[in-house]
Amino acid sequence: MNLARLILAAVLWCAPVAVPALLVTAPVGCVADGQDAALVNAERFQRIAIDAIDEFLIYDDQNAAHLPPAIHQAAERLRVSAPPAIHAVREATLAYKTRPTLENETGLDAALDRIETLARLARQSLVEAKGLQ
Amino acid sequence: MSAITLLQLALAGVEGAVRIFRSIQAAARQSSALTPEQDAAFDAKIESILKSDPWKTDAQRAAEGNPRL
Numbered sequence: 001m002n003l004a005r006l007i008l009a010a011v012l013w014c015a016p017v018a019v020p021a022l023l024v025t026a027p028v029g030c031v032a033d034g035q036d037a038a039l040v041n042a043e044r045f046q047r048i049a050i051d052a053i054d055e056f057l058i059y060d061d062q063n064a065a066h067l068p069p070a071i072h073q074a075a076e077r078l079r080v081s082a083p084p085a086i087h088a089v090r091e092a093t094l095a096y097k098t099r100p101t102l103e104n105e106t107g108l109d110a111a112l113d114r115i116e117t118l119a120r121l122a123r124q125s126l127v128e129a130k131g132l133q
Numbered sequence: 134m135s136a137i138t139l140l141q142l143a144l145a146g147v148e149g150a151v152r153i154f155r156s157i158q159a160a161a162r163q164s165s166a167l168t169p170e171q172d173a174a175f176d177a178k179i180e181s182i183l184k185s186d187p188w189k190t191d192a193q194r195a196a197e198g199n200p201r202l
Contacts, residue, residue, distance in 0.1 A: 039166045054187070079188055
């Protein structure tokens with residue numbers, strides 16, 4: 001009786017925490033069997049990076065009049081440098097997908113590094129901009 | 134409520150949690166490289182984003198007669 005109550009209490013007590021935690025954490029880093037982890041992670045990262053840049057540029061677009069010039073200038077730099085970097089990473093991804101050679105993997109890594117730098121700038125600028133509002 | 138009923142409820146709870154966890158694992162296994170169709174859709178989405186107003190420079194917006202306020 002006590003054991004059963006204990007088990008039931010443990011299940012009911014843990015469920016509200018455990019289930020959302022599993023939902024949030026379980027898919028991260030999972031790559032299907034037979035899939036190229038470098039490619040899967042590269043594609044995931046591209047989505048995240050583009051979303052980060054997009055979020056900052058939208059914020060700047062909506063608040064440009066109230067933001068410090070340095071923040072808006074960072075957005076302007078991204079508007080110039082991000083599109084070619086994004087095109088380059090997509091081309092590098094497709095090249096690696098077509099021919100997964102070491103050379104193409106190196107090219108993909110370099111393109112990802114570039115877009116990561118831009119995404120980091122966007123994230124930092126967004127945090128700074130929101131902190132000033 | 135009898136001990137057996139409580140135990141059955143507890144087991145059902147554990148079974149439910151296991152089922153949820155397995156469904157999450159199954160969803161995670163779907164994480165794979167994009168298919169050519171998904172690639173095309175992703176590229177189209179990117180192009181749409183890149184052409185949106187927030188991605189245009191001040192000079193581009195001014196040239197279009199749609200300056201950033």
